[in-house]
Amino acid sequence: MFAVIKKVSCRFVGETGIADFHRCIGHGFDxxxxxxxxxxxxxxxRGYAFEAADAAHRWFARQKGDSQTVxxxxxxxxxxxxxxxxxxxxPFW
Incomplete structure (x- = not known):
């Protein structure tokens, strides 16, 4: 996970990333x-969430290649x- 900090105020405003949370939901998710x-x-x-999540996805793709995420x-x-x-x-169920 990555912390998202506003440059101007240096305030923490959120976090995003791609992780393994060990949820035990089943194949195709875990x-x-x-x-x-x-x-x-x-x-x-204000677009912060999309910009940060998109950057995290691009980072993940560079690290793991064309891996599926959920x-x-x-x-x-x-x-x-x-x-x-x-x-x-x-969506998938």
């Missing part, structure tokens, strides 16, 4: 990297679902 992001409400809607999002969390779609994810 055996690939899991993308995650969480950001302070002060930066919601993310786990509450279906009621519309902004994160939109972020995931923008990053190229699609």
């Amino acid at each position: 055996d690939v990297g899991e993308a995650a992001w969480v950001f302070s409400s002060e930066v919601h809607g 993310c786990l999002i509450d279906p009621a969390n519309g902004p994160s679902l939109a972020q995931a779609a923008r990053l190229g994810y699609s």
Whole structure:
């Protein structure tokens, strides 16, 4: 996971990355990297989350090649679902 710090204020505003959280959900989830992001409400809607998550995905691709990743999002969390779609994810059950 990477910390996201605003340059101007040096304030921590969130984190993002791709990790192995050992969730034991099953094949197709546990055996690939899991993308995650969480950001302070002060930066919601300003593009910070996408810019940081996109950079984390590009970093992961340089490290691991063209590896599959997944993310786990509450279906009621519309902004994160939109972020995931923008990053190229699609729902699976």
